[in-house]
Amino acid sequence: MSVETDAAQVIDVAGFSQLLGWLAEQGYRLVGPTVRDDTIAYDDIASAEDLPRGWTDEQAPGHYRLKRRNDAALFGYAVGAHSYKRFFHPPWETLWRARREHDTLQIRDEPSPAQRLALIGVRACEIRAIAIQDRVLMERDPLYRARRADTFIAAVNCTTPGGTCFCVSMQAGPQVSTGFDVALTELGGVDPPAFVVQAATRAGRDALTAITHRPATEAEMAAAATAVQHAAGQMGRQMPSTDLPQLLLRNLEHPRWSALAERCLACGNCTMVCPTCFCTTVEDTSDLSGREISRARRWDSCFTAEFSSVHGGSVRPGTRARYRQWMTHKLATWPEQFGTSGCVGCGRCITWCPVGIDITEELAALAREAAQ
Amino acid sequence: MDTPLLDPLRPHIARVRSTRREAPDVWTLELDADQAPPCGFAPGQFNMLTAFGVGEVPISFSGDPAEPGRVRHTVRAVGAVSSALTRLDCGAVLGVRGPFGTGWPLPEAVGRDVVLIAGGLGIAPLRPALYQLLAERARYGRLSLLYGTRGPRDILFRRELEAWRARADLTVEVTVDHATHPWHGHVGVVTTLIERARLDSDRTLALVCGPEVMMRFAAEALGAAGLAAEAIFLSLERNMHCGLGTCGHCQLGGLLVCRDGPVVRYDRVRDALRIREL
Numbered sequence: 052m053s054v055e056t057d058a059a060q061v062i063d064v065a066g067f068s069q070l071l072g073w074l075a076e077q078g079y080r081l082v083g084p085t086v087r088d089d090t091i092a093y094d095d096i097a098s099a100e101d102l103p104r105g106w107t108d109e110q111a112p113g114h115y116r117l118k119r120r121n122d123a124a125l126f127g128y129a130v131g132a133h134s135y136k137r138f139f140h141p142p143w144e145t146l147w148r149a150r151r152e153h154d155t156l157q158i159r160d161e162p163s164p165a166q167r168l169a170l171i172g173v174r175a176c177e178i179r180a181i182a183i184q185d186r187v188l189m190e191r192d193p194l195y196r197a198r199r200a201d202t203f204i205a206a207v208n209c210t211t212p213g214g215t216c217f218c219v220s221m222q223a224g225p226q227v228s229t230g231f232d233v234a235l236t237e238l239g240g241v242d243p244p245a246f247v248v249q250a251a252t253r254a255g256r257d258a259l260t261a262i263t264h265r266p267a268t269e270a271e272m273a274a275a276a277t278a279v280q281h282a283a284g285q286m287g288r289q290m291p292s293t294d295l296p297q298l299l300l301r302n303l304e305h306p307r308w309s310a311l312a313e314r315c316l317a318c319g320n321c322t323m324v325c326p327t328c329f330c331t332t333v334e335d336t337s338d339l340s341g342r343e344i345s346r347a348r349r350w351d352s353c354f355t356a357e358f359s360s361v362h363g364g365s366v367r368p369g370t371r372a373r374y375r376q377w378m379t380h381k382l383a384t385w386p387e388q389f390g391t392s393g394c395v396g397c398g399r400c401i402t403w404c405p406v407g408i409d410i411t412e413e414l415a416a417l418a419r420e421a422a423q
Numbered sequence: 424m425d426t427p428l429l430d431p432l433r434p435h436i437a438r439v440r441s442t443r444r445e446a447p448d449v450w451t452l453e454l455d456a457d458q459a460p461p462c463g464f465a466p467g468q469f470n471m472l473t474a475f476g477v478g479e480v481p482i483s484f485s486g487d488p489a490e491p492g493r494v495r496h497t498v499r500a501v502g503a504v505s506s507a508l509t510r511l512d513c514g515a516v517l518g519v520r521g522p523f524g525t526g527w528p529l530p531e532a533v534g535r536d537v538v539l540i541a542g543g544l545g546i547a548p549l550r551p552a553l554y555q556l557l558a559e560r561a562r563y564g565r566l567s568l569l570y571g572t573r574g575p576r577d578i579l580f581r582r583e584l585e586a587w588r589a590r591a592d593l594t595v596e597v598t599v600d601h602a603t604h605p606w607h608g609h610v611g612v613v614t615t616l617i618e619r620a621r622l623d624s625d626r627t628l629a630l631v632c633g634p635e636v637m638m639r640f641a642a643e644a645l646g647a648a649g650l651a652a653e654a655i656f657l658s659l660e661r662n663m664h665c666g667l668g669t670c671g672h673c674q675l676g677g678l679l680v681c682r683d684g685p686v687v688r689y690d691r692v693r694d695a696l697r698i699r700e701l
């Protein structure tokens with residue numbers, strides 16, 4: 052351990068691979084961006100070779116495409132449909148199993164899902180999203196807590212935002228500020244790639260100490276800062292800078308919601324890709340004999356009719372009410388419930404909406420129409 | 424109270440000690456806890472009950488809070504899970520998680536008149552409150568129970584109602600929407616009882632439980648009778664899958680009903696209840 056690692060250091064691709072190797076030696080499972088199914092997907096990685104080297108993405112409402120870059124950058128793309136949510140709050144999991152014998156019943160817990168997980172190349176928006184899910188789930192969900200307790204985060208400052216990104220107007224990025232162990236900035240125009248690195252925790256300092264590094268020069272630090280600043284100016288979208296909770300809560304019966312409902316398919320894609328959406332449903336099943344019983348929990352979406360059903364029907368039978376629930380929850384009632392916005396400006400809900408509904412555009416329109 | 428925090432996701436195993444049919448489709452189950460001591464609860468709180476292999480649903484406590492060893496729940500068979508619960512025989516196992524949610528504001532009722540207004544099955548979550556009010560009778564002013572059901576056959580807790588009606592220190596009024604059977608009592612919706620009750624609006628605290636429309640009308644009638652919104656409490660129903668504030672299903676505006684409710688003060692939800700499909 053050394054103090055020097057608190058100051059900016061520079062590592063090359065070999066140093067980056069050493070970092071992954073060191074983390075693996077410490078018993079971490081490594082997860083980071085990979086190319087899969089023509090998108091950037093988070094998956095197990097072993098070395099720098101597994102990263103989407105030389106790839107970038109093109110994103111617009113309802114549109115996503117991977118493209119080749121003209122350099123070999125390791126982090127030259129924005130976020131894909133995956134977020135890190137699935138590693139702490141999985142899409143589907145068994146909560147417990149039970150066996151019925153005559154007139155008794157025994158419940159068995161599942162094995163603990165505790166894990167040592169190192170997330171590699173985590174953007175500012177992702178870190179904010181993890182912090183938001185921590186606020187919602189850490190205290191109340193023992194399985195989330197077990198999965199989340201031992202996490203190493205190697206952040207990367209974003210230098211290539213996507214066409215639907217708006218983290219700047221959500222105060223979530225592109226620069227990481229907390230919630231990471233080490234933060235990397237990829238230096239542009241350097242081939243092969245090099246990174247300015249800074250450690251923020253003891254684990255981060257240990258990691259840096261273990262790999263080949265050298266102090267960053269003034270020029271390199273300035274170049275890193277400029278790259279991130281440049282990214283901040285490249286946001287594809289912007290959230291209107293009004294008081295969003297007030298705007299939404301005062302306009303719950305605005306005709307704009309009906310207009311939106313005519314476009315929205317209530318497919319729930321936006322809730323599945325959103326890194327902060329946390330809603331779940333539990334389902335109980337048993338085998339034919341009724342002896343083996345289990346309860347599973349899966350992600351659910353407020354866009355389904357069953358989501359709000361009580362005996363007698365759905366509380367929100369129409370798409371108008373369901374879209375309104377989603378958007379007001381994200382931006383207006385989430386702060387009331389959890390003391391933070393539910394949106395980090397990652398743009399996924401815009402990119403992956405099959406009809407290209409844009410949350411920033413809808414709010415701008417609502418603000419405009421409500422002011423008239 | 425701390426059991427749900429220790430392991431909030433796994434139900435405790437309980438056994439049905441006795442069952443009692445209250446109406447054609449409503450049963451009261453009394454439970455024996457196998458693996459955990461039954462815990463105390465506040466009137467108005469609920470448990471998540473599991474019919475193993477079928478599912479889990481929120482069901483209010485309907486028994487006496489002074490008898491924590493006799494956990495009772497009153498269930499109407501309306502769908503898969505509730506029907507499976509009502510089909511359980513003596514000795515059958517079921518799962519219990521809880522208690523969850525907020526209770527009726529009985530400490531606030533001390534020294535005041537209390538009116539309990541129940542629609543249909545809404546009498547079940549109010550019964551524990553009434554037990555407690557009667558057990559501490561001297562601490563409160565006038566007590567009344569206004570109870571409306573669809574028809575005479577749907578009246579729950581008949582024997583107790585008779586006993587309560589016989590008391591001089593409790594007013595009991597029952598009304599039915601439609602009198603199909605021989606019925607000599609009042610006919611009309613429960614709000615008509617509010618108008619007749621001549622409540623002392625400055626002294627009265629109202630506890631209301633029933634279908635949401637009924638509660639909305641009841642709250643408006645109470646307001647018309649002069650009660651402040653701060654003196655009216657409702658017990659809300661929403662879809663619930665966890666009881667912990669993490670499944671997201673039970674939202675009403677900013678409220679997570681399983682955590683911030685089910686019992687809420689009317690002024691907190693008045694506006695929200697007026698918005699269609701919120």
Ligand SMILES: Cc1cc2nc3c(=O)[nH]c(=O)nc-3n(C[C@H](O)[C@H](O)[C@H](O)COP(=O)(O)OP(=O)(O)OC[C@H]3O[C@@H](n4cnc5c(N)ncnc54)[C@H](O)[C@@H]3O)c2cc1C
Nearest residue numbers: 361362480481482483498499502503504505660661662663
């Ligand atoms: C706080 C609270 C207290 C309650 N207290 C009582 C009580 O004391 N006695 C009583 O009989 N009923 C009570 N209910 C209502 C009871 O929970 C529902 O009738 C029951 O969930 C219906 O489930 P089902 O599968 O039998 O019905 P179905 O009609 O078959 O349900 C259809 C679908 O809707 C879902 N669903 C319907 N209502 C709810 C709900 N409220 N929560 C979660 N999922 C739901 C079911 O999971 C199912 O998927 C209470 C509800 C709440 C929220």
Ligand code: SF4
Nearest residue numbers: 325394395397398400
């Ligand atoms: S609401 Fe949309 S932009 Fe905001 S965090 Fe969720 S997916 Fe990203």
Ligand code: SF4
Nearest residue numbers: 315316318319321404
């Ligand atoms: S907003 Fe788009 S992604 Fe979300 S439910 Fe509607 S159609 Fe699907």
